[in-house]
Amino acid sequence: MTAQLYDLALADSDVRLSPYCWIVKFALLHKGVDFITLPLRFTEKENYPGEDLKTLPILTDNDQIICESANIIAYLEKQYSGPALTNSSADLASVEFYKAWMDTCLFPAIGPRLFVRVHAAAHENDKEYFRKTREKRFGKTLEEVAMSPGLNEKTATALQTLAAPLVRYKYLGGDKPNLSDYNVFSVFMWQRVLTSEELYEVPQAVGSWIERMLDLFDGYARGAKQVA
């Protein structure tokens, strides 16, 4: 049976930006699971496939409805025999390390420049909701968030750290991509879908890894529609 992934969409319903949805798309591709994606917008909560479900991704598969990217990953790993997303407890420990580094270093460096762009590309019905919820979360306007001081320095530091393993290894998973690659790369997909502008300098090892990630699965991510 084909799994269904509810995927966050912007004004153009073919433009899919959510980093959490990207992690799940990569995991489905990695496991070789047949899936389709169904677009949903922020404020279409009544169409989310479960009463109390308020965030995407949501996966429906084999009569199950699963929300939260980490739960979906755990489900896929258990349910499907395709290549493992993590092969050892060492891989699981690395996944935790990269997740913590994303939360403390990568998101705070790259994310602030993207929220205004999400707002600009969001569906008219979503714009007010997106601005209100995010401005409440940050305690400032989206425009002020975009102008946060020190973003270039934070990005340079975060990407230098990311380059350290990638100078020696093709992927964060070593010779082959694993869940750490998909988690970290999801942030770069969030950015890529929203803008093709070069927002900061990228170390060569990171740039080459981005190209390799875009090529995976017959260029699935490279083919993703971007905001016009």
Ligand SMILES: N[C@@H](CCC(=O)N[C@@H](CS)C(=O)NCC(=O)O)C(=O)O
């Ligand atoms: N912890 C959740 C986070 C998911 C999440 O925050 N998704 C955002 C899109 S990137 C969302 O659906 N937001 C809905 C909203 O703001 O109403 C996960 O890992 O799945």
